[in-house]
Amino acid sequence: NAGVTQTPKFQVLKTGQSMTLQCAQDMNHEYMSWYRQDPGMGLRLIHYSVGAGITDQGEVPNGYNVSRSTTEDFPLRLLSAAPSQTSVYFCASSRTGAAGGIQYFGAGTRLSVL
């Protein structure tokens, strides 16, 4: 029972490098999202998706891209890493609609940008 799987768990980048954070879920959830967590700030929504082919911006989307080609996968791309993107990134998934439901979180990716 894998749930939400994020890779890598840790990453160090140099300023200007690009990379992709992977997120996969095996619960057939329509809704997937990316958050970043900074000390004392709670979780802030970066991008989210309500189904394959549909994505939208959250609260802090600048510097990040997403796509959703399948129900299972929702990768987050950093286009040109900056020190301000040093953070812990969480991917989450849930059902949508009237039933809605709990968002299940991955283990997180700890990213440092030097």
Add this chain to the structure above:
Amino acid sequence: ELKVEQNPLFLSMQEGKNYTIYCNYSTTSDRLYWYRQDPGKSLESLFVLLSNGAVKQEGRLMASLDTKARLSTLHITAAVHDLSATYFCAVEKNRGSTLGRLYFGRGTQLTVWP
């Protein structure tokens, strides 16, 4: 934009004592969630509160929701060390384009000491 405020942000309490964490939000919402996060770990769902007057209990934790006051509380009874963690409330709006989107409070860091 929906705002979620938690207080206190830091709580240090002795084992055996009772205390309440408060979560206020700025506009009408559809669901309210409480999550727990241990240091360096992911978020774990504790409660989902769906309607006015809803009350959920699990062990020493009890959560309630007053939608008219836009207030949820997480009450801790006879605290034990194992409850030390950061607790987040999150509010969901399920209307139109914001379907499933969560707005998080900044979290309450709870430390329980002997």
